[in-house]
Amino acid sequence: QVQLQESGPGLVKPSETLSLTCTVSGDSVRSDIYYWNWIRQSPGKGLEWIGYISYRGAAKYNPSLNSRVSISVDTSKNQFSLRMTSVTAADTAIYYCARSGIYYPNVWGRGTVVTVSS
């Protein structure tokens, strides 16, 4: 059974960098048929797709976040990661990692709460 688990700091200061990691079990990030996603949810913006990456490193990002976001994959640890720079209070949300094909996420992590505050 595929499971994804997010980890990272729950509190980030404004203007700093948010870094989260997703550990995958029951599947390999080396898969040629899946993409590895980050999605967030906040009361103000609802569900927002941040971006995804393939194990070969091809990534797509939401243009609304493009300049601040990068996703990377570590095949040796079976993990993938999110890095978001220059965070503000508007980035406060529940962050989910998820596995997808090319049309929809079909396996989600439980989510991790990130608060941006000084």
Place this chain on the structure above:
Amino acid sequence: DIRMTQSPSSLSASVGDRVTISCRASQNIHFYLNWYQQKPGKAPNLLIYSTSSLQSGVPSRFRGSESGTDYILTITSLQPEDFATYYCQQGFTTPWTFGQGTRVEMK
């Protein structure tokens, strides 16, 4: 970005009721429409993909369809465990976008 608009935003229903939720895209998404159920404190769970295909393990009372410009999620006989929030999502093009959600509450 493609805007997804769900209606209603919330509804009240009783166990056994037939429930329908609509989702409209701001442009043609060619049936690349997916539905999720989310319960409090949990991640969204995929119910329906590609308009009408039932995800493995999802009860057959959940049905997806298309009618003109609207995509429809129908719960044919509402069960106690179905009280939740439902979201549509278009997978036609990135950035993938979601509807604002429909909360199904107990009458």
